[in-house]
Amino acid sequence: MDLQQGYGDIEQLPFEIMAHIFSFLKTGEFLKSTPCVCKRWREIASDEILTWRERCMRDFLLSGGDKGERLVHSWSDLYRRRQQQANYLKTFQLWTASSWEPEMNVAEPAQATHTSIDSNDETSPMHVDGEVSPERRSNSDSSLIHVYDNDLVAEYKGWDQQGTDSTSVGVAQSLQPVSLLPYGDLPFLGYAEVTIQNAGAKGFIGIGLAPSGYKNAEPGWRARSYGYHGDDGRVYQASGWGSRWGPKFTTGCLVNLLSREILFTKNGTLLGVAFVDVPQFCNGRRKSKRDELHWTIGLHSVGETVRFNFGAEPFLFDLEAYMRDFFSECSTVHQRRPEGVVYDEQNGFDTLMDRHRIFQDQSDITEDEMRTLIDQQFGVTWSDVLGINVLKNMLRSMWTDVEDLEEDVNLLMSESEDDENEQWNTSDELPAMRWNTNDDEEFQN
């Protein structure tokens, strides 16, 4: 083949087609060479929509609907943040990171020359969760809450001597439901902070979680909501715990889905666990919109002003230390990350996972047995928050060599892309259990 002749034609290809071609390359591979080839390619490689939105969706399953996040960051920034998050979480040694996209090496993100960066929060592992939307009082045309400053600050606008009845409580909620930070790809915890800029006349400020459309009550008063209240320092749906707030205090609400707890922090220190056995509101088994919880505050006296921080600014609370502690408590029986576990914002844990399609052998192990096995193998007790597909994947990751697996998957996928869904839906069983004590050697590697 003549290498020199006729090879200039590739430059005829329009941007869209080039971007499509590039999209077949993994991100690490893609960044290694393509932006350095020529100006045109560099332009394509830094195109927000054609390149980075695609990659955000593909690698992190971010949908175009994460509006709060999108308001703050460009797609390429978003990608870097997610990438960092992944790298950052990777350092926790529950499982080795060997199976986590080793090609990915998006390095030194703050140095990028051709995209804008919010340099002040690059170190934050969190991302913006959503914006605050005011809930209007249902029987009044005046809003009880005034929201300003990028919709992150909420101020109570009710009149003085407001009654103590619940209809005069002003509620602000994040537009997006709580979205969880992953551990690797496993959704793990959600965190948001609220700064009390002004405690108002009575300090009737409640923070917590509530379903969408929650109104006319402090969080914690109504069904399926959880709240920590500033006036009496109590948590609702539990009682007699907490301490009084003052002005300018930052308080955070943390959701740990793996241990199914809701915790609160104050001025950056952990106050403790407020609620246990939280329903798995982000889990795939609860898919409907009304099961999702939103960050919620309730304001109830004149002058109360609070500011949300969903991660756009650094948190006072040391999330990293929290996660380290949490995972060091979990035993590290197996130094292996559950390979290929994918979390889907919309569908929760159960959405998976092209890689699962390779299950063709059948086995009659039940879901409960699987959970028991996972608990034993990983030395944890939280497997009941995981969807069935994740369980399968975790089990499989214990007995299969990852690289062989990927080859199989590629082959199978290219052969059977059309009937993939049927195939997966019907093979709802585990393959024959192939692991036994001999396989333990494999894990040592």
Added chain:
Amino acid sequence: MASESISVTTSDDQTIQLSRKHAQMSQTINSMLEDSVGADQEAIPLPNVSSEVLKKVIDWCTHHENDPAPVEKVKKLNKKREYKAKNSTISDEWDKNFVNAELRVIVDILLAANYLDVKGLFELMCKHIANELKGKTPDQIRERFGIQDDLTEEDKAAMRKAWGATKNDS
């Protein structure tokens, strides 16, 4: 009833007959046919496609005529799976042979597939070019595709810094 074969006129003024089945694999021709139902069947002009390339396209269509039609992806879930499933492996042996051609031809076929909206062929060609890019340094890519190096050294240094690009691009 519409006739079983369609004639098209290519950019180099040749008239080529192709079967209706093959013609309908191109969404572009298909919609032209639908628009002109009942009208006299004239040759469809394809000013962007040469006869040489069209023959290649027809070859591909002939080989793939019995492929199942791409299913409309209804659920969002599937869309996401699609993202995850994206890889550049070409599994079909015949396809591997088919893409074993000069890059000029590949690019022409790719453009034609894009114009004619033959999805399978378009994907195949994109995958092929992506495979060509894999594992190459920028220098090797420029050589392979005959691309002019119009980036300054500073540009490249900045790029390496920003993206951790490969260091042996000197």
